[in-house]
Amino acid sequence: MALATGGATAVAAVEMPAAESTDQFTFQGIVRDGQTPLEGVEITVSGNGVDETVATDADGAWAIGVADPGTYTVSLDVATLPEGVSLRGPEFESREFTTASTSQIGVLFPVTAAGGAGGGTGGTDTGSTGGTGGTDGESGMGGSGGDPGGGAAATGTTDNSFFSIVLARTVSGLNFGLLMALGAIGITLIYGTTGVSNFAHGELLTFGGIVFYATTTLVDWPVWIAVIVTLVASAALGYMHDWAIFKPLRKRGVGLVQVLIVTIGLSIALRYFFQFLIGGGILGLSVPRGDILNFGPVVMRTGDVISMVIAIVVLVAVGLFLTRTRLGKATRAVSDNASLASASGIDVDRVIRIVWVLGALLTGGSGILYTYFIGANIKWDVGFTVLLLLFAGVTLGGLGSAFGALVGAVVVGLVTELSTLWIAADLRYAVALLVLILVLLFRPQGILGRRERVG
Numbered sequence: 001m002a003l004a005t006g007g008a009t010a011v012a013a014v015e016m017p018a019a020e021s022t023d024q025f026t027f028q029g030i031v032r033d034g035q036t037p038l039e040g041v042e043i044t045v046s047g048n049g050v051d052e053t054v055a056t057d058a059d060g061a062w063a064i065g066v067a068d069p070g071t072y073t074v075s076l077d078v079a080t081l082p083e084g085v086s087l088r089g090p091e092f093e094s095r096e097f098t099t100a101s102t103s104q105i106g107v108l109f110p111v112t113a114a115g116g117a118g119g120g121t122g123g124t125d126t127g128s129t130g131g132t133g134g135t136d137g138e139s140g141m142g143g144s145g146g147d148p149g150g151g152a153a154a155t156g157t158t159d160n161s162f163f164s165i166v167l168a169r170t171v172s173g174l175n176f177g178l179l180m181a182l183g184a185i186g187i188t189l190i191y192g193t194t195g196v197s198n199f200a201h202g203e204l205l206t207f208g209g210i211v212f213y214a215t216t217t218l219v220d221w222p223v224w225i226a227v228i229v230t231l232v233a234s235a236a237l238g239y240m241h242d243w244a245i246f247k248p249l250r251k252r253g254v255g256l257v258q259v260l261i262v263t264i265g266l267s268i269a270l271r272y273f274f275q276f277l278i279g280g281g282i283l284g285l286s287v288p289r290g291d292i293l294n295f296g297p298v299v300m301r302t303g304d305v306i307s308m309v310i311a312i313v314v315l316v317a318v319g320l321f322l323t324r325t326r327l328g329k330a331t332r333a334v335s336d337n338a339s340l341a342s343a344s345g346i347d348v349d350r351v352i353r354i355v356w357v358l359g360a361l362l363t364g365g366s367g368i369l370y371t372y373f374i375g376a377n378i379k380w381d382v383g384f385t386v387l388l389l390l391f392a393g394v395t396l397g398g399l400g401s402a403f404g405a406l407v408g409a410v411v412v413g414l415v416t417e418l419s420t421l422w423i424a425a426d427l428r429y430a431v432a433l434l435v436l437i438l439v440l441l442f443r444p445q446g447i448l449g450r451r452e453r454v455g
Contacts, residue, residue, distance in 0.1 A: 025099045027074055028063035029107045031056050033085050038111070042080045047072040055080070069099045076109050088112045164297035169417045171298055177393075177413020178311035179373060180386065182366035184393040184405040185318060186359030192335030192400035193348075193355045196246065196259050200267035201390060202383030204360050206274055208234050208367025209378040213278075217286040230368055231361055238360020241266075242353050250352075267384070275380040285376040303376075307369045314365065315406060318358075322402055331355060335400055389416070389429060392436045398446030407447050411435070 027045050031038045037060030044053040048070040056062045066072060075094035078087060087093055088110040097105055187201050211233045215226035245266070249259055290302025322328040333341040334351045342348045370386070371378050393412045397404025412432045419431040439447070 024065075024067055025069065026063055026065045026104050027072070027097065027107055028061070028104060029109065031060045031062070031076075031109055031111065033082070033111055037061075038082060038085065040080060042077040043107075043109075044075050044077065045072050046075075053077075066099070071096055071098045073097075074107050081111065085111050161297070166418070166421065167296075168298050169421060170414065171300070173414035173417030174410065175304060175308050175311075175413070176373060176417060177410035178308055178315065179366050179369040180389060180393055180413055181315060181406045181409035182311060182369070183363040183386075184390050184397075184409040185315075185402050186363040186366075187390055188394045188397075188400055188402055188405040189331070189335075189355045189359050191394070192402075193331065193338070193352050194246065194250070195256050196263065197391075199260070199263040199387065200241075200270060201359075201363060202385075202387035203267055203270040203274070204234065204237065204363040205367040205370060205383035205386070206271070206378075206380065207237055207383075208364030209371045209382060210274060210278060210367075210380075211364070212368045212371065213283055213285055213378045217283070220286070223287055227368065230364055234364025234367075235357045235361040237364075238356040238358075239353065241360065242356040246356070247349065247353070250349075267387075271381055271384055278378070278380055280380060282377050282379050285371060285378065287376065289372055289376055301372075303372045307372055310365075311369060314362070318362070318402065327351075327354065389432060392433055396436050396439055396446055398448040401446070401448045404446055404448035411447075 029043075031041050031043075037056070037058065039056055039058050039060065041056045041060075041062075042053055043056070043062045043064065044051070045064040045066065046052075048066070048068050050066050050072065052064050054062050054064055073094055073096050076087065076092070078093060081087075092109055095107070097107070099105065183201065183205050186204070187198060190196055190198050190201075208230055211230040212226055215221045215229050216223060221229070245262065246259070249262065289304070290306070293300050293302060293305060320328075322332060330341065330346050330351050331354070333344070333346060334348055338348050341351075367383065370382070374382070389412055390409075393409030394405045395408070396411060397406065397408025412435075415435050416428045416432045419428045423431065
């Protein structure tokens with residue numbers, strides 16, 4: 001099993017130690033301090049007659065296989081950690097895991113250096129438990145169908161006070177919400193102008209991350225060129241979506257339910273095509289996230305700050321486009337009433353084509369930023385794992401409202417991150433969806449949606 005991790009240098013595959021061939025389940029991970037693997041750290045798995053201890057290798061990797069299903073305790077011997085390095089909290093020293101259908105269970109041991117911002121440790125995960133943690137405070141990447149943020153928060157703190165943690169989670173949630181807003185606006189623009197709920201939209205986000213990975217890490221182009229190529233490729237993919245699939249369906253008068261099924265099939269096809277291209281593992285980008293910056297008690301990477309600034313600038317630009325330009329006003333007119341807009345002389349097909357291009361471009365850009373939010377990683381199904389959150393932001397803000405999508409995405413991002421103060425990180429997406437349900441019970445049109453008369 002191989003895991004590629006991101007860092008400031010070229011990415012190399014880390015081979016996990018092989019477990020015995022008779023083992024049915026494997027506990028495994030990578031222990032690192034920032035980008036530095038920690039060798040000789042002892043990990044123990046006990047339970048069901050098993051009591052086995054291994055030391056991490058030169059790459060910080062470890063693996064212990066067990067033959068029978070059941071509940072096992074996985075612990076780290078803190079005495080074997082290098083001087084000046086400790087676990088982020090005592091709760092990570094020993095934890096219980098119950099094996100199920102997942103054969104490989106990634107285990108996180110987040111460590112922090114003395115005076116540092118906190119770090120994550122990696123653990124490969126091809127199932128639903130654990131994930132690859134971030135490094136030096138970065139987020140982790142979950143397993144397939146799992147959680148693309150299973151590691152540490154993207155934003156750290158200089159101390160462990162409750163106020164500092166809340167502030168750090170708020171900043172992280174705002175960052176998450178802003179980059180999700182880019183993708184959510186793409187969804188709401190397409191829905192507003194065509195009535196189509198595009199369930200293949202998550203793959204547009206994945207596509208942006210994959211192209212950025214290929215242009216920076218595989219062919220080593222400068223970042224600014226890679227960004228331009230990624231955005232152009234994303235816009236071209238959006239154009240192809242409409243030209244090859246959705247415009248012909250519109251001309252044939254295919255109903256929205258049938259089109260919805262088409263988007264689901266397109267999502268599945270694209271997702272497994274991406275898996276065919278890059279494999280089923282986690283790939284790290286060679287572009288570093290930058291230096292650690294301190295903002296009072298909040299610790300962030302330079303890349304995270306730049307991502308937030310870029311997201312804000314792009315969102316402001318989209319707002320000005322929709323409200324100040326002729327094409328933007330035509331887009332809003334088509335969204336309000338396509339038939340009336342057509343009768344007024346607006347080329348509806350042209351507007352829809354532009355909306356597809358703009359939506360794909362924004363979502364591709366969101367894919368670039370999201371790879372850094374989760375620790376400079378990319379995975380074949382990363383967009384699919386956040387698709388429900390994108391739709392939650394759109395629905396929460398108000399279907400068809402671009403500004404509502406922005407507000408809804410920010411609310412979802414904040415709720416997602418702040419909820420981890422009280423609940424397990426694995427449940428935080430469920431909390432965001434619960435908030436969506438509660439809001440819609442009292443305001444069905446969403447936060448900025450308009451009431452509609454029925455009948």
